[in-house]
Amino acid sequence: MNFSRTLFPLSMLLLSGCVVGPDYQKPDTALPAKFSESKATSSESVALNPWWESFRDKRLNGLVHQGMAENLTVQQALERITAAEANVIIAGAGALPNVGLSAAGNVSGQDGSYLRRNSITAANPDGSDHSQSKSMNAGLSASWLIDFFGQYRRQREVANASLDAAYDDVGVARLAYLSDLVSSYVSARYFQEALALNRKNLVSRRETLKLTNEIKEAGAASSLDVLQAEGLVNQTLANLPALETGFHQSANHIATLLGVPAATITSSLIKGASQPMPRYSTRTGIPADLIRNRPDIRAAERRLQAATAQIGVAEADLYPSIELGGSIGAARNFNARVGNLTSWSFGPTLSLPIFNGGALKAQVKIARSDAEQQYLTWKSTVLNAVEEVENAQTALIRDYQTVAAQRKVVDTFDQTLVLARESYRGGASTILDVLDAERNVAESRLALATAIRQLARDYVALNVAIGGGAEIGAATVVVSK
Numbered sequence: 001m002n003f004s005r006t007l008f009p010l011s012m013l014l015l016s017g018c019v020v021g022p023d024y025q026k027p028d029t030a031l032p033a034k035f036s037e038s039k040a041t042s043s044e045s046v047a048l049n050p051w052w053e054s055f056r057d058k059r060l061n062g063l064v065h066q067g068m069a070e071n072l073t074v075q076q077a078l079e080r081i082t083a084a085e086a087n088v089i090i091a092g093a094g095a096l097p098n099v100g101l102s103a104a105g106n107v108s109g110q111d112g113s114y115l116r117r118n119s120i121t122a123a124n125p126d127g128s129d130h131s132q133s134k135s136m137n138a139g140l141s142a143s144w145l146i147d148f149f150g151q152y153r154r155q156r157e158v159a160n161a162s163l164d165a166a167y168d169d170v171g172v173a174r175l176a177y178l179s180d181l182v183s184s185y186v187s188a189r190y191f192q193e194a195l196a197l198n199r200k201n202l203v204s205r206r207e208t209l210k211l212t213n214e215i216k217e218a219g220a221a222s223s224l225d226v227l228q229a230e231g232l233v234n235q236t237l238a239n240l241p242a243l244e245t246g247f248h249q250s251a252n253h254i255a256t257l258l259g260v261p262a263a264t265i266t267s268s269l270i271k272g273a274s275q276p277m278p279r280y281s282t283r284t285g286i287p288a289d290l291i292r293n294r295p296d297i298r299a300a301e302r303r304l305q306a307a308t309a310q311i312g313v314a315e316a317d318l319y320p321s322i323e324l325g326g327s328i329g330a331a332r333n334f335n336a337r338v339g340n341l342t343s344w345s346f347g348p349t350l351s352l353p354i355f356n357g358g359a360l361k362a363q364v365k366i367a368r369s370d371a372e373q374q375y376l377t378w379k380s381t382v383l384n385a386v387e388e389v390e391n392a393q394t395a396l397i398r399d400y401q402t403v404a405a406q407r408k409v410v411d412t413f414d415q416t417l418v419l420a421r422e423s424y425r426g427g428a429s430t431i432l433d434v435l436d437a438e439r440n441v442a443e444s445r446l447a448l449a450t451a452i453r454q455l456a457r458d459y460v461a462l463n464v465a466i467g468g469g470a471e472i473g474a475a476t477v478v479v480s481k
Contacts, residue, residue: 019153021316047467091155091160145322186276188250201438212431307370413441
Protein backbone atom coordinates (compact mmCIF):
# COMPACT_ATOMS: atom_id res chain seq x y z
CA MET A 1 0.00 0.00 0.00
CA ASN A 2 2.80 2.44 0.85
CA PHE A 3 4.50 1.58 -2.42
CA SER A 4 1.39 2.36 -4.47
CA ARG A 5 0.91 5.64 -2.61
CA THR A 6 4.43 6.67 -3.57
CA LEU A 7 4.26 5.39 -7.15
CA PHE A 8 1.01 7.15 -8.06
CA PRO A 9 2.18 10.76 -7.38
CA LEU A 10 5.49 9.98 -9.08
CA SER A 11 3.71 8.72 -12.20
CA MET A 12 1.54 11.83 -12.22
CA LEU A 13 4.65 13.99 -12.03
CA LEU A 14 6.28 12.17 -14.93
CA LEU A 15 3.16 12.38 -17.06
CA SER A 16 2.77 16.07 -16.35
CA GLY A 17 6.23 16.67 -17.83
CA CYS A 18 5.34 15.01 -21.15
CA VAL A 19 4.86 17.33 -24.11
CA VAL A 20 3.73 15.84 -27.40
CA GLY A 21 4.39 17.32 -30.82
CA PRO A 22 7.65 18.39 -32.50
CA ASP A 23 9.90 20.93 -30.81
CA TYR A 24 10.53 24.03 -32.88
CA GLN A 25 13.78 24.24 -34.81
CA LYS A 26 14.90 27.46 -36.52
CA PRO A 27 14.48 27.10 -40.29
CA ASP A 28 17.40 27.35 -42.63
CA THR A 29 17.83 27.94 -46.34
CA ALA A 30 20.84 28.24 -48.60
CA LEU A 31 21.84 31.86 -49.28
CA PRO A 32 24.75 33.30 -51.27
CA ALA A 33 27.75 34.62 -49.36
CA LYS A 34 27.23 38.14 -50.69
CA PHE A 35 25.07 40.26 -52.94
CA SER A 36 26.15 40.31 -56.55
CA GLU A 37 27.38 43.92 -56.52
CA SER A 38 28.66 44.42 -52.98
CA LYS A 39 31.39 43.13 -50.72
CA ALA A 40 30.93 40.05 -48.54
CA THR A 41 30.87 42.07 -45.31
CA SER A 42 28.17 41.67 -42.71
CA SER A 43 26.55 44.89 -41.53
CA GLU A 44 25.27 45.92 -38.14
CA SER A 45 21.59 46.08 -37.32
CA VAL A 46 19.89 48.73 -39.45
CA ALA A 47 16.58 48.70 -37.56
CA LEU A 48 17.34 52.10 -36.00
CA ASN A 49 19.02 53.68 -39.01
CA PRO A 50 17.29 56.97 -40.03
CA TRP A 51 18.36 56.60 -43.65
CA TRP A 52 16.01 59.37 -44.92
CA GLU A 53 18.22 61.94 -43.17
CA SER A 54 20.70 61.32 -45.97
CA PHE A 55 18.57 63.61 -48.13
CA ARG A 56 19.35 66.52 -45.76
CA ASP A 57 15.80 67.79 -46.07
CA LYS A 58 14.42 69.19 -42.80
CA ARG A 59 10.88 69.25 -44.12
CA LEU A 60 11.06 65.56 -45.00
CA ASN A 61 12.53 64.71 -41.59
CA GLY A 62 9.67 66.53 -39.88
CA LEU A 63 7.05 64.70 -41.91
CA VAL A 64 8.61 61.31 -41.18
CA HIS A 65 8.65 61.83 -37.42
CA GLN A 66 5.17 63.34 -37.44
CA GLY A 67 3.75 60.29 -39.15
CA MET A 68 5.51 57.75 -36.94
CA ALA A 69 2.79 58.12 -34.30
CA GLU A 70 -0.06 59.23 -36.59
CA ASN A 71 -0.02 56.73 -39.46
CA LEU A 72 -3.23 54.71 -39.25
CA THR A 73 -1.73 51.49 -40.62
CA VAL A 74 0.95 51.54 -37.94
CA GLN A 75 -1.69 52.25 -35.29
CA GLN A 76 -3.72 49.25 -36.46
CA ALA A 77 -0.65 47.03 -36.19
CA LEU A 78 0.00 48.35 -32.67
CA GLU A 79 -3.59 47.63 -31.69
CA ARG A 80 -3.21 44.02 -32.84
CA ILE A 81 -0.49 43.65 -30.21
CA THR A 82 -3.12 44.27 -27.53
CA ALA A 83 -5.22 41.37 -28.86
CA ALA A 84 -2.14 39.12 -29.05
CA GLU A 85 -1.22 39.94 -25.44
CA ALA A 86 -4.76 39.01 -24.36
CA ASN A 87 -4.41 35.68 -26.19
CA VAL A 88 -1.27 34.97 -24.15
CA ILE A 89 -3.27 35.46 -20.95
CA ILE A 90 -6.07 33.22 -22.25
CA ALA A 91 -3.60 30.47 -23.18
CA GLY A 92 -1.98 30.64 -19.76
CA ALA A 93 -5.32 30.57 -17.95
CA GLY A 94 -6.21 27.21 -19.47
CA ALA A 95 -3.61 25.40 -17.36
CA LEU A 96 -4.83 26.95 -14.09
CA PRO A 97 -7.67 25.72 -11.87
CA ASN A 98 -11.08 27.14 -12.66
CA VAL A 99 -13.03 28.27 -9.57
CA GLY A 100 -16.58 29.57 -9.63
CA LEU A 101 -19.02 30.82 -7.03
CA SER A 102 -22.80 30.84 -7.38
CA ALA A 103 -25.67 32.00 -5.17
CA ALA A 104 -29.42 32.07 -5.60
CA GLY A 105 -32.46 33.08 -3.60
CA ASN A 106 -36.07 31.99 -4.20
CA VAL A 107 -39.42 33.11 -2.90
CA SER A 108 -42.55 31.23 -3.98
CA GLY A 109 -46.15 31.22 -2.88
CA GLN A 110 -49.75 30.68 -3.83
CA ASP A 111 -52.87 32.74 -3.37
CA GLY A 112 -56.45 31.55 -4.16
CA SER A 113 -59.50 29.58 -3.03
CA TYR A 114 -60.73 26.10 -3.78
CA LEU A 115 -63.45 23.73 -2.58
CA ARG A 116 -62.73 20.36 -1.21
CA ARG A 117 -63.82 18.28 1.71
CA ASN A 118 -62.60 19.63 5.08
CA SER A 119 -60.98 22.57 3.32
CA ILE A 120 -62.70 25.11 5.59
CA THR A 121 -60.75 25.39 8.80
CA ALA A 122 -60.51 27.85 11.61
CA ALA A 123 -57.43 29.29 9.97
CA ASN A 124 -59.11 29.49 6.55
CA PRO A 125 -62.85 29.86 7.15
CA ASP A 126 -63.43 30.85 3.54
CA GLY A 127 -61.46 27.93 2.07
CA SER A 128 -58.68 30.13 0.71
CA ASP A 129 -54.96 29.22 0.64
CA HIS A 130 -52.26 31.81 1.31
CA SER A 131 -48.80 30.16 1.53
CA GLN A 132 -45.22 31.35 0.92
CA SER A 133 -41.86 29.61 0.82
CA LYS A 134 -38.39 31.20 1.04
CA SER A 135 -35.08 29.49 0.29
CA MET A 136 -31.46 30.42 -0.44
CA ASN A 137 -28.54 28.36 -1.70
CA ALA A 138 -24.90 28.99 -2.53
CA GLY A 139 -22.19 26.89 -4.06
CA LEU A 140 -18.47 26.84 -4.77
CA SER A 141 -17.11 24.74 -7.63
CA ALA A 142 -13.59 24.10 -8.88
CA SER A 143 -12.10 22.16 -11.79
CA TRP A 144 -8.61 21.56 -13.08
CA LEU A 145 -7.69 19.79 -16.29
CA ILE A 146 -4.32 18.15 -15.69
CA ASP A 147 -2.00 18.91 -18.62
CA PHE A 148 -0.51 15.43 -19.00
CA PHE A 149 0.59 15.85 -22.61
CA GLY A 150 1.50 19.53 -22.73
CA GLN A 151 -1.57 20.80 -24.55
CA TYR A 152 -1.69 24.08 -22.64
CA ARG A 153 2.05 24.50 -22.77
CA ARG A 154 1.89 24.22 -26.54
CA GLN A 155 -1.00 26.70 -26.58
CA ARG A 156 1.11 29.15 -24.60
CA GLU A 157 3.89 28.62 -27.12
CA VAL A 158 1.45 29.38 -29.95
CA ALA A 159 0.23 32.54 -28.22
CA ASN A 160 3.72 33.83 -27.39
CA ALA A 161 4.97 33.21 -30.94
CA SER A 162 1.90 34.99 -32.32
CA LEU A 163 2.60 37.92 -29.99
CA ASP A 164 6.17 38.16 -31.28
CA ALA A 165 4.79 38.13 -34.83
CA ALA A 166 2.43 40.98 -33.92
CA TYR A 167 5.39 43.09 -32.77
CA ASP A 168 7.23 42.34 -36.00
CA ASP A 169 4.12 43.24 -37.99
CA VAL A 170 4.43 46.75 -36.56
CA GLY A 171 7.89 46.91 -38.11
CA VAL A 172 6.45 45.75 -41.43
CA ALA A 173 3.79 48.49 -41.27
CA ARG A 174 6.41 51.07 -40.31
CA LEU A 175 8.61 50.17 -43.29
CA ALA A 176 5.64 50.37 -45.64
CA TYR A 177 4.82 53.79 -44.20
CA LEU A 178 8.40 55.03 -44.62
CA SER A 179 8.59 53.77 -48.18
CA ASP A 180 5.27 55.31 -49.15
CA LEU A 181 5.82 58.65 -47.41
CA VAL A 182 9.37 59.31 -48.61
CA SER A 183 8.55 58.16 -52.15
CA SER A 184 5.49 60.44 -52.20
CA TYR A 185 7.60 63.34 -50.98
CA VAL A 186 10.18 62.61 -53.68
CA SER A 187 7.39 62.63 -56.28
CA ALA A 188 5.94 65.90 -54.96
CA ARG A 189 9.32 67.60 -55.27
CA TYR A 190 9.81 66.10 -58.72
CA PHE A 191 6.54 67.56 -59.97
CA GLN A 192 7.53 70.93 -58.55
CA GLU A 193 10.89 70.71 -60.32
CA ALA A 194 9.20 69.69 -63.56
CA LEU A 195 6.81 72.62 -63.23
CA ALA A 196 9.72 75.01 -62.69
CA LEU A 197 11.56 73.60 -65.70
CA ASN A 198 8.50 73.90 -67.92
CA ARG A 199 7.91 77.48 -66.80
CA LYS A 200 11.55 78.22 -67.55
CA ASN A 201 11.14 76.59 -70.96
CA LEU A 202 8.03 78.68 -71.47
CA VAL A 203 10.02 81.88 -70.94
CA SER A 204 12.70 80.66 -73.33
CA ARG A 205 10.21 79.67 -76.03
CA ARG A 206 8.37 82.96 -75.73
CA GLU A 207 11.67 84.72 -76.28
CA THR A 208 12.19 82.60 -79.38
CA LEU A 209 8.68 83.46 -80.58
CA LYS A 210 9.40 87.16 -80.03
CA LEU A 211 12.70 86.86 -81.89
CA THR A 212 10.96 85.06 -84.77
CA ASN A 213 8.35 87.81 -85.06
CA GLU A 214 11.09 90.46 -85.14
CA ILE A 215 12.96 88.61 -87.86
CA LYS A 216 9.72 88.16 -89.81
CA GLU A 217 9.09 91.89 -89.66
CA ALA A 218 12.58 92.36 -91.06
CA GLY A 219 11.62 90.06 -93.91
CA ALA A 220 14.01 87.25 -92.98
CA ALA A 221 11.43 84.79 -91.57
CA SER A 222 8.16 83.32 -92.77
CA SER A 223 4.75 82.86 -91.20
CA LEU A 224 5.54 79.14 -90.94
CA ASP A 225 8.49 79.94 -88.71
CA VAL A 226 6.23 81.97 -86.43
CA LEU A 227 3.61 79.20 -86.25
CA GLN A 228 6.26 76.61 -85.36
CA ALA A 229 7.61 78.79 -82.56
CA GLU A 230 4.09 79.49 -81.34
CA GLY A 231 3.31 75.76 -81.35
CA LEU A 232 6.13 75.05 -78.90
CA VAL A 233 4.84 77.76 -76.58
CA ASN A 234 1.36 76.22 -76.57
CA GLN A 235 2.77 72.73 -76.10
CA THR A 236 4.63 73.90 -72.98
CA LEU A 237 1.46 75.50 -71.62
CA ALA A 238 -0.38 72.20 -72.16
CA ASN A 239 2.18 70.34 -70.02
CA LEU A 240 1.59 72.45 -66.89
CA PRO A 241 -1.86 71.20 -65.72
CA ALA A 242 -0.81 67.54 -65.57
CA LEU A 243 2.28 68.41 -63.53
CA GLU A 244 0.22 70.53 -61.14
CA THR A 245 -2.21 67.63 -60.72
CA GLY A 246 0.67 65.27 -59.96
CA PHE A 247 1.98 67.59 -57.24
CA HIS A 248 -1.41 68.00 -55.56
CA GLN A 249 -2.09 64.26 -55.62
CA SER A 250 1.30 63.53 -54.04
CA ALA A 251 0.70 66.16 -51.36
CA ASN A 252 -2.78 64.77 -50.68
CA HIS A 253 -1.38 61.26 -50.26
CA ILE A 254 1.25 62.53 -47.82
CA ALA A 255 -1.55 64.06 -45.73
CA THR A 256 -3.41 60.73 -45.69
CA LEU A 257 -0.25 58.91 -44.57
CA LEU A 258 0.02 61.40 -41.70
CA GLY A 259 -3.53 60.62 -40.63
CA VAL A 260 -4.98 64.02 -41.59
CA PRO A 261 -7.46 65.02 -44.31
CA ALA A 262 -6.19 65.47 -47.87
CA ALA A 263 -4.87 68.92 -48.83
CA THR A 264 -4.07 69.68 -45.17
CA ILE A 265 -0.34 70.07 -45.78
CA THR A 266 -0.44 71.19 -49.42
CA SER A 267 0.03 74.84 -48.51
CA SER A 268 3.18 74.02 -46.55
CA LEU A 269 4.65 72.23 -49.58
CA ILE A 270 3.73 74.85 -52.17
CA LYS A 271 7.00 76.63 -51.55
CA GLY A 272 9.27 74.52 -53.67
CA ALA A 273 12.51 72.90 -52.61
CA SER A 274 15.27 71.11 -54.45
CA GLN A 275 14.74 67.50 -55.40
CA PRO A 276 15.84 65.06 -52.66
CA MET A 277 19.21 63.55 -53.50
CA PRO A 278 20.87 61.05 -51.12
CA ARG A 279 24.24 62.17 -49.80
CA TYR A 280 25.41 58.85 -48.34
CA SER A 281 25.77 55.35 -49.71
CA THR A 282 23.99 52.35 -48.19
CA ARG A 283 25.77 49.32 -46.75
CA THR A 284 23.71 46.32 -47.75
CA GLY A 285 25.63 43.72 -45.75
CA ILE A 286 25.15 40.10 -46.77
CA PRO A 287 21.96 38.13 -47.51
CA ALA A 288 22.05 36.40 -44.12
CA ASP A 289 21.69 39.81 -42.43
CA LEU A 290 18.18 40.07 -43.83
CA ILE A 291 16.97 37.29 -41.53
CA ARG A 292 17.91 39.48 -38.58
CA ASN A 293 16.95 42.88 -39.98
CA ARG A 294 13.76 42.30 -41.97
CA PRO A 295 10.63 42.32 -39.75
CA ASP A 296 8.55 40.43 -42.32
CA ILE A 297 11.05 37.55 -42.23
CA ARG A 298 11.01 37.53 -38.42
CA ALA A 299 7.20 37.60 -38.41
CA ALA A 300 7.08 34.68 -40.86
CA GLU A 301 9.44 32.69 -38.62
CA ARG A 302 7.33 33.40 -35.53
CA ARG A 303 4.23 32.19 -37.37
CA LEU A 304 6.15 29.05 -38.33
CA GLN A 305 6.91 28.50 -34.64
CA ALA A 306 3.24 29.00 -33.75
CA ALA A 307 2.18 26.53 -36.44
CA THR A 308 4.73 24.00 -35.21
CA ALA A 309 3.42 24.28 -31.63
CA GLN A 310 -0.13 23.88 -32.94
CA ILE A 311 0.81 20.35 -34.02
CA GLY A 312 1.38 19.50 -30.34
CA VAL A 313 -2.00 20.97 -29.44
CA ALA A 314 -3.69 18.75 -32.04
CA GLU A 315 -1.74 15.65 -31.01
CA ALA A 316 -2.64 16.14 -27.35
CA ASP A 317 -6.31 15.62 -28.27
CA LEU A 318 -5.44 12.04 -29.30
CA TYR A 319 -4.62 11.10 -25.70
CA PRO A 320 -6.72 10.67 -22.54
CA SER A 321 -7.39 13.66 -20.30
CA ILE A 322 -8.19 13.81 -16.61
CA GLU A 323 -10.08 16.64 -14.99
CA LEU A 324 -10.19 17.04 -11.23
CA GLY A 325 -13.41 18.64 -10.05
CA GLY A 326 -15.31 19.31 -6.91
CA SER A 327 -18.06 21.41 -5.43
CA ILE A 328 -19.42 22.55 -2.09
CA GLY A 329 -23.02 23.67 -1.72
CA ALA A 330 -25.15 25.06 1.08
CA ALA A 331 -28.94 25.55 1.10
CA ARG A 332 -31.35 27.18 3.53
CA ASN A 333 -35.14 26.76 3.58
CA PHE A 334 -36.68 29.32 5.90
CA ASN A 335 -40.03 27.48 6.10
CA ALA A 336 -38.71 24.11 7.19
CA ARG A 337 -37.92 23.26 10.75
CA VAL A 338 -34.54 21.97 9.72
CA GLY A 339 -33.61 24.37 6.93
CA ASN A 340 -29.87 23.96 6.49
CA LEU A 341 -28.36 21.51 3.99
CA THR A 342 -24.68 21.23 3.07
CA SER A 343 -23.35 18.98 0.30
CA TRP A 344 -19.97 18.43 -1.32
CA SER A 345 -18.41 16.30 -4.02
CA PHE A 346 -14.91 15.65 -5.38
CA GLY A 347 -13.45 13.30 -7.93
CA PRO A 348 -11.58 12.91 -11.22
CA THR A 349 -13.17 12.63 -14.65
CA LEU A 350 -11.42 10.59 -17.32
CA SER A 351 -12.01 11.36 -21.00
CA LEU A 352 -10.69 8.85 -23.50
CA PRO A 353 -11.13 9.35 -27.27
CA ILE A 354 -12.11 5.97 -28.70
CA PHE A 355 -13.97 6.54 -31.94
CA ASN A 356 -14.34 9.86 -33.71
CA GLY A 357 -14.28 8.87 -37.35
CA GLY A 358 -10.63 9.89 -37.75
CA ALA A 359 -11.40 13.56 -37.06
CA LEU A 360 -8.66 13.99 -34.45
CA LYS A 361 -5.98 12.44 -36.67
CA ALA A 362 -7.17 14.64 -39.52
CA GLN A 363 -6.68 17.68 -37.29
CA VAL A 364 -3.07 16.61 -36.74
CA LYS A 365 -2.56 16.32 -40.51
CA ILE A 366 -4.03 19.78 -40.97
CA ALA A 367 -1.71 21.20 -38.33
CA ARG A 368 1.32 19.58 -39.96
CA SER A 369 0.27 20.90 -43.36
CA ASP A 370 -0.18 24.41 -41.92
CA ALA A 371 3.34 24.24 -40.46
CA GLU A 372 4.76 23.15 -43.81
CA GLN A 373 2.94 26.01 -45.53
CA GLN A 374 4.35 28.47 -42.99
CA TYR A 375 7.86 27.15 -43.69
CA LEU A 376 7.35 27.69 -47.41
CA THR A 377 6.02 31.18 -46.67
CA TRP A 378 9.12 31.93 -44.61
CA LYS A 379 11.44 30.63 -47.35
CA SER A 380 9.57 32.63 -50.00
CA THR A 381 9.81 35.77 -47.84
CA VAL A 382 13.58 35.33 -47.49
CA LEU A 383 14.12 34.79 -51.22
CA ASN A 384 11.90 37.75 -52.12
CA ALA A 385 13.87 39.92 -49.71
CA VAL A 386 17.16 38.93 -51.36
CA GLU A 387 15.67 39.71 -54.78
CA GLU A 388 14.43 43.12 -53.62
CA VAL A 389 17.89 44.06 -52.33
CA GLU A 390 19.60 42.82 -55.49
CA ASN A 391 17.19 44.74 -57.73
CA ALA A 392 17.35 47.97 -55.74
CA GLN A 393 21.13 47.89 -55.43
CA THR A 394 21.63 47.16 -59.13
CA ALA A 395 19.26 49.97 -60.07
CA LEU A 396 20.80 52.47 -57.63
CA ILE A 397 24.35 51.93 -58.89
CA ARG A 398 23.23 52.63 -62.45
CA ASP A 399 21.03 55.54 -61.38
CA TYR A 400 24.13 57.41 -60.22
CA GLN A 401 25.71 56.76 -63.60
CA THR A 402 22.57 57.97 -65.41
CA VAL A 403 22.37 61.19 -63.39
CA ALA A 404 26.04 61.98 -63.99
CA ALA A 405 25.70 61.39 -67.74
CA GLN A 406 22.45 63.35 -67.96
CA ARG A 407 24.02 66.39 -66.31
CA LYS A 408 26.57 66.45 -69.13
CA VAL A 409 23.77 66.15 -71.68
CA VAL A 410 22.03 69.20 -70.19
CA ASP A 411 25.26 71.24 -70.29
CA THR A 412 25.82 70.28 -73.93
CA PHE A 413 22.32 71.22 -75.06
CA ASP A 414 22.42 74.50 -73.12
CA GLN A 415 25.50 75.52 -75.08
CA THR A 416 23.91 74.31 -78.31
CA LEU A 417 20.86 76.52 -77.73
CA VAL A 418 23.02 79.62 -77.19
CA LEU A 419 24.93 78.96 -80.41
CA ALA A 420 21.73 78.22 -82.37
CA ARG A 421 20.17 81.53 -81.37
CA GLU A 422 23.27 83.50 -82.27
CA SER A 423 23.47 81.73 -85.61
CA TYR A 424 19.77 82.42 -86.27
CA ARG A 425 20.17 86.12 -85.52
CA GLY A 426 23.04 86.23 -87.97
CA GLY A 427 21.02 84.44 -90.66
CA ALA A 428 23.34 81.43 -90.77
CA SER A 429 20.65 78.96 -89.60
CA THR A 430 16.88 78.53 -89.67
CA ILE A 431 14.26 78.71 -86.95
CA LEU A 432 14.09 74.93 -86.99
CA ASP A 433 17.62 74.77 -85.61
CA VAL A 434 16.61 77.00 -82.71
CA LEU A 435 13.41 75.07 -82.04
CA ASP A 436 15.24 71.76 -82.10
CA ALA A 437 17.82 73.11 -79.69
CA GLU A 438 15.10 74.36 -77.34
CA ARG A 439 13.31 71.05 -77.51
CA ASN A 440 16.54 69.19 -76.69
CA VAL A 441 17.22 71.47 -73.73
CA ALA A 442 13.70 71.00 -72.33
CA GLU A 443 13.75 67.25 -72.75
CA SER A 444 17.24 66.85 -71.29
CA ARG A 445 16.40 68.92 -68.21
CA LEU A 446 13.21 66.96 -67.60
CA ALA A 447 15.12 63.73 -68.15
CA LEU A 448 17.62 64.82 -65.51
CA ALA A 449 14.81 65.56 -63.03
CA THR A 450 13.28 62.15 -63.80
CA ALA A 451 16.63 60.43 -63.28
CA ILE A 452 17.10 62.15 -59.92
CA ARG A 453 13.61 61.06 -58.85
CA GLN A 454 14.35 57.48 -59.86
CA LEU A 455 17.66 57.55 -57.99
CA ALA A 456 15.91 58.78 -54.83
CA ARG A 457 13.16 56.17 -55.14
CA ASP A 458 15.66 53.34 -55.63
CA TYR A 459 17.59 54.63 -52.61
CA VAL A 460 14.36 54.39 -50.61
CA ALA A 461 13.68 50.90 -51.99
CA LEU A 462 17.16 49.66 -51.06
CA ASN A 463 16.99 50.90 -47.49
CA VAL A 464 13.51 49.50 -46.99
CA ALA A 465 14.62 46.20 -48.55
CA ILE A 466 17.35 45.75 -45.93
CA GLY A 467 14.93 46.65 -43.11
CA GLY A 468 16.31 50.11 -42.37
CA GLY A 469 14.38 52.11 -39.77
CA ALA A 470 11.91 49.34 -38.93
CA GLU A 471 12.16 49.90 -35.17
CA ILE A 472 12.47 53.68 -34.99
CA GLY A 473 9.84 54.97 -32.61
CA ALA A 474 9.10 51.49 -31.22
CA ALA A 475 8.85 51.07 -27.47
CA THR A 476 10.96 48.36 -25.88
CA VAL A 477 8.61 45.79 -24.35
CA VAL A 478 9.67 42.74 -22.38
CA VAL A 479 7.10 39.96 -22.51
CA SER A 480 7.22 37.24 -19.87
CA LYS A 481 6.79 33.75 -21.19
